[in-house]
Amino acid sequence: xxxxxxxxxxxxxxxxxxxxxxxxxxxxxxxxxxxxxxxxxxxxxxxxxxxxxxxxxxxxxxxxxxxxxxxxxxxxxxxxxxxxxxxxxxxxxxxxxxxxxxxxxxxxxxxxxxxxxxxxxxxxxxxxxxxxxxxxxxxxxxxxxxxxxxxxxxxxxxxxxxxxxxxxxxxxxxxxxxxxxxxxxxxxxxxxxxxxxxxxxxxxxxxxxxxxxxxxxxxxxxxx
Amino acid sequence: xxxxxxxxxxxxxxxxxxxxxxxxxxxxxxxxxxxxxxxxxxxxxxxxxxxxxxxxxxxxxxxxxxxxxxxxxxxxxxxxxxxxxxxxxxxxxxxxxxxxxxxxxxxxxxxxxxxxxxxxxxxxxxxxxxxxxxxxxxxxxxxxxxxxxxxxxxxxxxxxxxxxxxxxxxxxxxxxxxxxxxxxxxxxxxxxxxxxxxxxxxxxxxxxxxxxxxxxxxxxxxxxxxxxxxxxxxxxxxxxxxxxxxxxxxxx
Numbered sequence: 091x092x093x094x095x096x097x098x099x100x101x102x103x104x105x106x107x108x109x110x111x112x113x114x115x116x117x118x119x120x121x122x123x124x125x126x127x128x129x130x131x132x133x134x135x136x137x138x139x140x141x142x143x144x145x146x147x148x149x150x151x152x153x154x155x156x157x158x159x160x161x162x163x164x165x166x167x168x169x170x171x172x173x174x175x176x177x178x179x180x181x182x183x184x185x186x187x188x189x190x191x192x193x194x195x196x197x198x199x200x201x202x203x204x205x206x207x208x209x210x211x212x213x214x215x216x217x218x219x220x221x222x223x224x225x226x227x228x229x230x231x232x233x234x235x236x237x238x239x240x241x242x243x244x245x246x247x248x249x250x251x252x253x254x255x256x257x258x259x260x261x262x263x264x265x266x267x268x269x270x271x272x273x274x275x276x277x278x279x280x281x282x283x284x285x286x287x288x289x290x291x292x293x294x295x296x297x298x299x300x301x302x303x304x305x306x307x308x309x310x311x312x313x314x
Numbered sequence: 315x316x317x318x319x320x321x322x323x324x325x326x327x328x329x330x331x332x333x334x335x336x337x338x339x340x341x342x343x344x345x346x347x348x349x350x351x352x353x354x355x356x357x358x359x360x361x362x363x364x365x366x367x368x369x370x371x372x373x374x375x376x377x378x379x380x381x382x383x384x385x386x387x388x389x390x391x392x393x394x395x396x397x398x399x400x401x402x403x404x405x406x407x408x409x410x411x412x413x414x415x416x417x418x419x420x421x422x423x424x425x426x427x428x429x430x431x432x433x434x435x436x437x438x439x440x441x442x443x444x445x446x447x448x449x450x451x452x453x454x455x456x457x458x459x460x461x462x463x464x465x466x467x468x469x470x471x472x473x474x475x476x477x478x479x480x481x482x483x484x485x486x487x488x489x490x491x492x493x494x495x496x497x498x499x500x501x502x503x504x505x506x507x508x509x510x511x512x513x514x515x516x517x518x519x520x521x522x523x524x525x526x527x528x529x530x531x532x533x534x535x536x537x538x539x540x541x542x543x544x545x546x547x548x549x550x551x552x553x554x555x556x557x558x559x560x561x562x563x564x565x566x
Binding site: 154155157158159160161162163164166167170171252253255256258259266270273279280283284286287290291294295 | 378381382383384385386389390393394396397398471475476477478479481482489493496506508509512513515516519520523524527
């Protein structure tokens with residue numbers, strides 16, 4: 091029988107304030123990471139689609155490097171390499187930058203796939219009406235292509251949220267870090283880790299439902 | 315900087331870590347693919363007295379381990395298992411954690427690939443008197459397996475990269491070794507040589523993962539049927555489940 095006293099004895103309530111700060115930090119770096127990665131992804135995909143010389147090749151290289159190396163190593167690289175170069179980056183800054191760079195590389199691919207899938211008849215139609223190549227991109231290709239990228243984008247944004255947990259490696263006090271520390275201090279391991287798992291599952295569910303709503307709201311009427 | 319003996323010392327140290335990484339990656343890939351394919355096929359069982367609840371359990375397994383960050387899965391396996399009476403050392407715990415995540419993803423790939431085979435195929439086979447097992451064995455899987463290959467190769471790339479997370483539960487793999495090296499030189503020489511050491515680790519992973527990524531792309535191009543538009547890498551915008559699962563490599 092769960093009495094009120096037993097209920098308030100749960101670690102989730104006893105350490106609510108510490109856990110809350112951890113959750114806020116997770117949300118904060120995840121949101122910055124997601125927003126930044128969308129911007130990077132859009133800019134990169136635009137440069138590749140518009141075939142901007144040099145820049146598009148550089149972006150392709152950036153995408154391949156990020157996608158084919160582990161995020162945790164990228165994080166350590168950034169964290170330990172900056173000081174000798176005369177920059178001191180806090181764990182928070184490294185967390186945000188690496189999530190933006192990582193998610194950005196995947197989003198370049200997501201948006202590029204979406205933009206590629208826009209049928210040539212749309213571009214041809216716009217060019218025939220006298221749109222320049224750039225304006226065709228801005229007013230025709232991008233609005234359609236970005237909508238087509240939403241499923242891939244959703245996966246990447248979810249991954250950015252989940253990967254915010256890796257920042258524990260550089261000592262950033264996000265949710266996983268807080269839980270690990272609390273369980274080491276209090277030995278209430280099972281409770282705390284079950285709670286941690288549930289919180290991440292709920293966050294992922296919320297994010298994917300939100301993206302699903304966005305996908306529905308901006309669905310294309312006729313298909314492409 | 316004039317003394318370069320640290321290079322050979324670090325290489326020795328990091329090489330032992332690299333072997334550990336390879337062992338971890340190989341074990342996890344084998345277990346993930348074997349369990350994932352088996353469970354994924356079970357997920358495609360037709361409705362039945364016991365297959366419906368079994369499918370429910372498998373779906374829950376899939377959702378949970380694809381939804382959790384891999385790191386959290388590793389922590390749960392490593393830190394929670396002793397409380398449940400199973401003491402796992404860090405290496406086996408890493409294998410279990412990575413395989414839980416990997417097999418859930420393989421299941422999703424298998425399910426997507428099996429669903430992408432037109433139902434007329436299995437219906438025709440059933441009409442010829444094939445049972446469910448035979449339909450799967452002789453008709454559906456031989457076609458589905460081709461579509462599974464690109465996402466599975468991408469998943470192997472992700473698994474190889476995810477082995478670095480095992481350093482956070484104390485597996486002495488390549489990243490852990492290189493961190494030890496950096497720490498050691500930081501203390502003994504005042505210069506950790508962090509830049510070249512971590513750059514070398516990045517390069518090592520790139521050299522292993524990039525060829526696999528290219529392989530996945532090449533297989534995908536080859537199996538893209540002429541009737542389908544070349545934009546098949548587009549995630550889920552078209553009802554082609556094989557490309558839907560391909561959109562997943564980011565999902566870890």
